[in-house]
Structures are given as C-alpha cells and as structure tokens.
Amino acid sequence: xxxxxxxxxxISRNKTRTTLTVLGGAVAVLAFILLRTVLWAWNxxxxxxxxxxxxxxxxxxxxxxxxxxxxxxxxxVPGVKKASYANWFGAKDSRHPDDFFxxxxxxxxxxxxxxxxxxxxPDEKAHWLEDRKGAIVGDVLAKKLGVKAGDRxxxxxxxxxxxxxxNIDGIYEATQKSVxxxxxxxHWNYLxxxxxxxxxxxxxxxxxxxxxxxQSANVTAAIDKIFDEKDVQTTTMSERNMNNSFMATFxxxxxxxxxxxxxxxxxxxxxxxxxxxxxxxxxxxxxxxLRALGFTPKHVSIFVIGExxxxxVLSGLLGLALSYPVVQLGMGxxxxxxxxxxxxxxxxxxxxxxxxxxLSTGLGALAAIIPARQASKxxxxxxxxxxx
Amino acid sequence: xxxxxEKSTEAKNGAQNKVATGKPIVELSGVTKVFYRGKEALRVLxxxxxxxxxxxxxxxxxxxGSGKSTLLNLIAGLDRPSSGKALVANQDLSSMxxxxxxxxxxxxxxxxxxxxxxxxxxxxxxxxxxxxLLTSLSGAERKKRAQTALRVVGLEERMDHYPRQLSGxxxxxxxxxxxxxxDPTIIVADEPTGDLDRKSADDILxxxxxxxxxxxxxxxxxxxxxxxxxxxxxxxxxxxxxxI
Numbered sequence: 013x014x015x016x017x018x019x020x021x022x023i024s025r026n027k028t029r030t031t032l033t034v035l036g037g038a039v040a041v042l043a044f045i046l047l048r049t050v051l052w053a054w055n056x057x058x059x060x061x062x063x064x065x066x067x068x069x070x071x072x073x074x075x076x077x078x079x080x081x082x083x084x085x086x087x088x089v090p091g092v093k094k095a096s097y098a099n100w101f102g103a104k105d106s107r108h109p110d111d112f113f114x115x116x117x118x119x120x121x122x123x124x125x126x127x128x129x130x131x132x133x134p135d136e137k138a139h140w141l142e143d144r145k146g147a148i149v150g151d152v153l154a155k156k157l158g159v160k161a162g163d164r165x166x167x168x169x170x171x172x173x174x175x176x177x178x179n180i181d182g183i184y185e186a187t188q189k190s191v192x193x194x195x196x197x198x199h200w201n202y203l204x205x206x207x208x209x210x211x212x213x214x215x216x217x218x219x220x221x222x223x224x225x226x227q228s229a230n231v232t233a234a235i236d237k238i239f240d241e242k243d244v245q246t247t248t249m250s251e252r253n254m255n256n257s258f259m260a261t262f263x264x265x266x267x268x269x270x271x272x273x274x275x276x277x278x279x280x281x282x283x284x285x286x287x288x289x290x291x292x293x294x295x296x297x298x299x300x301x302l303r304a305l306g307f308t309p310k311h312v313s314i315f316v317i318g319e320x321x322x323x324x325v326l327s328g329l330l331g332l333a334l335s336y337p338v339v340q341l342g343m344g345x346x347x348x349x350x351x352x353x354x355x356x357x358x359x360x361x362x363x364x365x366x367x368x369x370x371l372s373t374g375l376g377a378l379a380a381i382i383p384a385r386q387a388s389k390x391x392x393x394x395x396x397x398x399x400x
Numbered sequence: 401x402x403x404x405x406e407k408s409t410e411a412k413n414g415a416q417n418k419v420a421t422g423k424p425i426v427e428l429s430g431v432t433k434v435f436y437r438g439k440e441a442l443r444v445l446x447x448x449x450x451x452x453x454x455x456x457x458x459x460x461x462x463x464x465g466s467g468k469s470t471l472l473n474l475i476a477g478l479d480r481p482s483s484g485k486a487l488v489a490n491q492d493l494s495s496m497x498x499x500x501x502x503x504x505x506x507x508x509x510x511x512x513x514x515x516x517x518x519x520x521x522x523x524x525x526x527x528x529x530x531x532x533l534l535t536s537l538s539g540a541e542r543k544k545r546a547q548t549a550l551r552v553v554g555l556e557e558r559m560d561h562y563p564r565q566l567s568g569x570x571x572x573x574x575x576x577x578x579x580x581x582x583d584p585t586i587i588v589a590d591e592p593t594g595d596l597d598r599k600s601a602d603d604i605l606x607x608x609x610x611x612x613x614x615x616x617x618x619x620x621x622x623x624x625x626x627x628x629x630x631x632x633x634x635x636x637x638x639x640x641x642x643x644i
Contacts, residue, residue, distance in 0.1 A: 013526050015533055021521040301517040304478060305531045305578075306506020308499065392478050396513070 015311055019318025022291065033287040034326045037372060040280035041331025042338065045360065045368050047273040049339055051266060053347075053358040055259065056190055063225040064093075065126065067254035068218040068235055071245040074257070075100075077214035078244050080204075085238050086218050091231040093223045096122035097215040099203060102170035103196060105157060111350070113153050115167070115196040117203040126219045129188035136161055136182025144202050146181040150193035152349050154183045167196075172203060189357040193348070219251075277375055280327070285379035288320045292383040299387050300395025309388035316384035317377055324376020328369035335360060335368075422454035424487075425586055425618050426475055431484035433470050433641075444470045446641040448484070454585075457612040457619045459632035467641040468622045469590055475620060476509045476588045477501045489585045506534045510579030510617075514591035516571040518563040518578075524550060525559035528577045535582070549577035552615075553607060569600030576607055580617070587611065589621040593628050605631045 023030045068086065070076035077099070086095045096119050103115035120141050124130060132140070132148055140146045149159065159165055163180045178198055186193050204212055222231050228250055235248045249257070259266070292299075299312050344358040433445040444467045452458055452475075460468050473479045474486055477493050480501075486493040489508045496504065505511075518527045528546040537545070550556045553573040563571055572592060579587055589608065593601035605628055611617045612633075621632060629635050637644050 013522070013529060013533070013539070018519070018522065025521055297515075297517065298519060301511075301513070301519075302530075303502070304476070304505060304511050306502050306504075306534050308502050393473055396478075396517075 015307075015314050016318040019315040020322045022295070022315070022319045023322050026291070029287060029290070030323065033283060033323055034330060036283045037280050037323065037327025037376075038330035038334060040276050040283070041328055041368050041372050042334045043276045044273050044280075044371070045331065045335040045364055046339065046343065047269050047276070048364045048367070049344075049358065049360060050355075051269055051273075052361055052364055053355045054262070054266065056357050059190070062221075062251050064222050064228070065251040066220040066222060066228060066232055066235070066248055067251055068220065068246050068248040069216070069254075071247045074217070076244075077216055078218075078246065080213040080215050082239065082244075082246070083215065083218055086220060086235055089231060089234045089238070091223050091227045091234070093221040094122060094125045095218055095220040096126040097200070097218045098123065099200060099214070099216040101172060101196075101198075101203065103167040103176065104170060106166075106168050109168075111156070113156075113194045113196065114192060115198070117200040118197050119200050120197070123197065123219075126221050127191075129186060129191050130184045131187050132182045132184045140181035143179055143181050144199055145177060145179050147178040147196055147198035148182040148184050149180060149196045150191075151183050151185050152193035153196060154180070156194070156349060172207070174206075186356070192356045194356075220248075277371060280372070281375040281379045284320060284323055284327075284376050285382065287323065288316060288380045289383040289386075291319065292316055292387045296387070296390060296395050299390055300392050300397075303390070303392040304396065312388045312390075313384040316387050317380045320376045320380030320384075321373060322376075324373040324379075325369070327376070328372030331372065332365055332369055335365075422456075424451040425454040425489055426450065426452035426620070427485075427487040428475075428481075429485045431471075431474065431481045431486055433467070433474065433479070434482040444641050445474070445481070448641075448643060450636075450643060452586075452618065452620060454618055455612070455616050456634055457608065457632045458621070458634040458636060459629035460620065460622045460636050460638060461624070461626075461629050462638035466638045468638050471638065472588050472590055472620065472622050475586070476511065477504045506531060506582065508585045510582070510584035510587040512572070512575055512579050512587065512589035512592045514594040516563070516568070516575045516595070518571055518574055520563050523560050523562055524555060524566065524574045524577075527563070527574055528559075528581050530578060531582045545581055546577070549581040550574070552580065552611075553577045567600070568596050569603055572596060572600070572604050573607065576604070576611075580611060580615070584617070586618045586620065589619065591623055592621060593623065593625060601625070601628065 068082070070078050080097070083095055083097050086092060099117040101115040101117050103113075105111060124132065124137065136148070140148050149157065154160065157165065159180045161180055161182050164177060165180060166175050166177050168174075169176050178196070184197075200215070220231070220235070222228055232248045232250070236246050239246045299315070302312060302315070303309075339358070339360045344360075347355040347358045428448050428450040431445055431448040432443065435442045435444055448471065460471065462468050470479070474481055474493070475488055477488065477496070480496070481494055484494070491504055491508070493501065493504070519530070522530070525543065525546045528549050529542045532542040532545060535542075547556060547559060550559050553576050555570060555573050555577065558566060558570060563574070566574065592608070593604050596604060608619055608621065609631055612619050619632075621628070623629050
C-alpha cells in the first residue's frame with residue numbers, strides 16, 4: 013500500500029459513477045481516434061508518396077489539359093527515367109450512380125512502369141496491353157462492381173459523355189498502402205480516338221520517374237523551363253507536393269475535423285473534472301482526517317490526481333480497445349471499399365493510438381488540478397466538521 | 401483561572417491506576433482563540449492556563465459551544481492559538497508553520513474521532529497502517545506494526561475486514577489502533593463513545609484505560625457523557641471558553 017495506491021483504490025468507491033465516467037471518456041477517446049484516423053488516412057497518400065516521382069500539370073489548374081506531345085519533351089529531359097500520362101475520365105456505373113471511383117485514361121505500359129506499386133498478373137497485363145477497349149480495375153473496385161477478368165462492363169462518361177464499353181482484362185493489387193485500389197484504368201488511345209478535333213490529343217497530367225531522388229529539383233526546373241515560352245506553361249512538383257495541393261482543396265474540412273477532435277478531448281476533460289470534483293466533495297471529511305494524521309496538502313493532491321490519472325488511463329485503454337474493431341474491421345473496411353479514392357488505407361496507426369492514450373491520461377491529470385488544489389487547501393477543522 | 405476535579409480511581413480500578421504526577425506534557429498559558437464571523441469576533445477560548453502531566457487520562461467536559469473541541473484541536477496541533485503559548489511535548493505550537501505542525505501531528509499525536517473516520521476502501525490493517533506511510537519504515541515493518549496495534553485492541557483476527565464488515569465498536573477499536581500505531585506521546589479523543597451503544601462504549605473506555613495504565617499513554621478525551629468522564633483520572637470542565 014502506498015499513497016498513490018490509495019488514490020487509485022478510491023475509484024472503486026462509487027462503481028457506477030466510475031464506470032459511466034470511464035465509458036464516457038472511452039467514447040470520447042474513440043471519437044478522437046476516429047477523427048485523427050480520418051485525418052491520417054486522408055494524408056496517407058502524401059506520406060507514402062514516392063520520392064522519385066514527379067507530376068507535371070497545366071500551370072493554371074489541375075483540371076486544364078496540356079498538349080499530348082509534351083510527354084515527348086519530358087522524356088528527353090536529362091535525369092528522367094520514365095514518364096507516362098493520364099486523363100481524368102470520370103466514369104459512373106449507371107447501376108450505382110452515387111458511388112464514386114477514379115477512372116483514368118492512361119498509356120498502359122508506361123503507366124505501369126511509372127507506378128510499379130500497382131501489380132497485375134503477367135498474363136492479364138499482356139492481355140490488357142493488346143486490348144484497345146481493355147481496362148484493369150483495383151481489387152476493391154472489382155468486388156464493388158461485381159466484375160472479374162474476362163467480364164465486359166458499360167460505364168457512363170461524365171467528362172466525356174456517352175456509354176463506354178470496357179473489357180475487364182485484369183485486376184491489379186497494391187503493393188503499397190497509398191495505392192487506391194478502387195481505380196479503373198483503360199487505354200488513353202480508346203478515349204482519344206473518339207474525341208472531336210478540338211479535344212483530341214490532350215492529356216491531364218504527366219507522371220515522371222527520375223533517376224535519382226536528389227535530382228528531383230533540377231529535373232522539375234528543367235521540365236517547366238521547356239514549356240516556359242509555350243502557350244501552355246506547366247507546373248511540375250514532387251508527387252508529395254501534388255498530393256498536398258490536392259489536399260489543400262479540402263483544407264477547411266480537415267481543419268474542422270482537427271478542431272472537433274480537440275473539442276472532444278476538452279469535453280472529456282470536463283467529464284473527468286466533474287467526477288473528480290464530486291469525489292473530492294464527498295471525501296472532504298476523509299481528507300481532513302488524513303491531514304489530522306499528519307499528511308500534507310501535497311499528499312492530498314497526490315490522492316486526487318492518482319485517482320484522476322487512473323480514470324484517464326482506463327478511459328484511454330478502453331477507448332483504444334473499442335476503436336480497434338470499429339476502425340480495423342468496421343469503418344475502415346467500409347471506407348476502403350466505398351471511398352477508396354479518398355481513403356485507400358484506413359487503419360488505426362500506432363502514433364494515433366499512443367497519442368490518444370497519452371492525452372487521455374494527461375487530460376485526466378489536468379482535470380484533477382482544480383479539485384486537487386481545493387482538497388489540499390481545505391482547513392482541517394472545517395473538513396472534519398463536514399458531514400457526508 | 402483553572403480548577404480541576406481530580407479523582408483517584410483506585411476505588412474503581414485498583415491501586416495501579418493513579419493520578420499521574422509526571423512532568424507536564426501539555427502546558428498552555430494565556431491561550432486565547434478568536435474566530436471571526438464577518439466582522440464579529442467570537443472569543444471561543446479565553447486565557448486558558450492548563451498543565452496536563454505525562455501519563456494522565458483527562459476528560460474535558462462542558463456544554464456545546466464551550467470550546468472543548470477548539471481546545472482539543474489546539475493541543476493536537478490542528479489549529480494555532482490567537483494569542484498565548486501552547487507547549488505540547490516540549491514543542492511550541494504557537495510558532496510552528498503548517499509543515500512542522502503536520503510533522504508534529506504525525507509523530508506526537510494519536511487521534512480518535514467520534515465518527516471513527518476510517519477509509520472505507522482500506523482494510524482494518526491498512527487503515528491502521530495509514531500513519532506509518534509517513535515514516536521511512538518498510539512495507540513489511542509497517543504491516544507488522546499495524547498487526548501489533550490491532551492485537552492490542554483485540555482485533556487481529558479482523559485485520560483483513562473492511563470497515564463496512566465491522567460493528568461500530570470494532571470500527572472505533574480500529575481507529576484506536578490507528579491512533580497508537582506510531583507510538584504517539586499523547587492521544588486526543590473527541591467524543592470517542594458518542595456514536596456507540598453503552599456496551600461498546602464501555603469496551604472502548606476500558607481500552608483507553610488500558611492504554612493509559614499499561615502503555616503509559618497520556619490521553620485527553622472530550623466527552624459529554626458523565627459515565628465516560630468518570631473513567632478518566634482527571635475531569636475538567638469548560639464553559640464559555642474558560643476552565644472552571
């Protein structure tokens with residue numbers, strides 16, 4: 013038995029109140045973990061972006077196209093290992109028009125060269141390269157659309173209107189967390205040859221692999237310099253910066269989530285503070301007895317803070333335990349399957365888990381500061397006279 | 401002004417229970433305590449002069465509001481006098497800071513309260529062990545001493561019981577064990593039998609007599625109960641803040 017141990021034992025005194033407080037704290041920790049995981053998962057593409065990959069887009073906006081022949085110039089830049097290009101297609105499955113997934117018109121061989129983390133079986137890849145109307149889809153999207161290699165699917169174009177038929181030649185899998193497993197990739201030529209003169213031979217962006225990551229800055233400058241005097245100028249940036257600029261469009265939402273996660277913890281602190289304050293009020297007489305026995309105000313503070321820390325730790329650990337099935341098995345799986353473009357990898361990460369438990373414990377202690385101070389400042393005689 | 405009714409208890413308790421005549425353990429001179437209710441000053445103790453010899457068992461009586469508990473609190477180091485000098489166990493409480501008073505209480509005073517005031521989350525042994533947490537004794541030594549104290553009060557076999565599993569009399573005996581576990585110089589008891597039935601109260605008073613006669617503990621007991629006061633070797637009366 014020691015002084016802090018007595019504080020910890022005090023939490024068993026009113027089991028119902030302690031249980032409800034720990035549950036309330038655990039729900040707050042669960043909500044905090046969910047929000048932080050959303051923020052983390054949203055940024056996972058940025059965090060896992062390849063260091064040796066660049067993206068080149070129209071200088072004005074991501075949505076404006078560039079001449080297709082730019083790819084030839086980029087491939088000539090010293091330090092460029094491989095380059096490919098793509099157009100955002102915007103396909104919809106007419107059976108599920110509200111479901112979003114990314115669909116890109118790409119040059120198949122070079123695209124897979126530049127994005128080796130998208131893995132396709134050799135026979136399926138060979139089939140796709142030969143099939144002008146062929147497409148490959150991520151394993152998550154294949155499951156969602158209910159298709160397999162060899163199937164045929166008709167999708168509705170939004171940016172390029174009409175009904176578009178594709179042969180599903182293969183299913184790609186991800187070898188890296190950041191890969192969106194809900195994409196559909198098809199031949200850029202299939203798209204281009206159906207377009208009118210005005211829209212033909214344009215591409216959305218260029219993706220480039222460089223020989224050495226430390227040369228990225230030089231290659232970036234060299235690419236943009238080529239097009240400086242052209243009608244359409246470009247902006248080249250690392251894949252990480254490209255992802256960041258895409259994220260910036262959602263910055264208000266992300267900031268709001270960040271703010272809400274902090275508010276949740278603040279609410280948790282108030283719940284804990286209230287419980288601790290009630291406990292202190294009920295035990296005023298006992299604190300008076302302890303002081304009479306020779307315990308100092310500091311000892312009384314340790315009693316109170318020890319109790320709050322214990323509730324904080326229990327709330328943190330229970331919240332973490334609850335979040336595991338919710339994030340890993342429930343919400344995470346659903347988001348990966350249904351919103352894979354935004355959340356290709358939605359899992360509980362160690363940093364978030366650790367921060368949640370540490371904050372829960374720390375806030376428990378913080379919540380106890382005022383009640384602990386009040387308890388330690390009590391007059392012994394007044395405390396001994398207190399009834400109840 | 402000081403008067404006291406000293407009464408030999410030889411007739412009742414035998415020859416060994418005599419009025420103590422040792423050196424004073426408590427020496428109060430001109431002690432006054434004033435409380436303030438707003439701007440109104442309430443003189444609760446008024447020029448108290450008192451000497452309590454080492455080894456005595458004294459009862460302090462008087463009507464409610466007479467200042468008994470205030471006097472007990474001053475002697476126990478729970479409060480300081482507004483004026484006058486309070487020497488207890490050769491320590492001048494009037495000039496001590498909070499930290500020194502806490503140390504004084506933990507080393508010199510054993511407390512017994514009317515309402516027992518045991519911690520419900522601790523067993524009887526752990527409650528008794530509480531004051532020893534402030535010492536440098538090892539856990540094993542603390543446990544041993546707590547068991548010894550419980551043996552003295554006749555509750556060794558109940559040491560693993562929680563307060564809710566004990567009767568009122570047993571709880572008070574645990575509180576007495578807690579009061580003696582650190583071998584205090586003086587034991588102060590504020591209405592120790594106030595919440596007990598007659599039988600339990602007699603047991604507690606017998607125990608206090610035993611602590612006084614066998615263990616030579618100085619005991620100062622505040623009580624309203626004349627029967628309890630009769631068990632003390634000295635009875636003092638306080639009225640309107642003055643010893644009569």
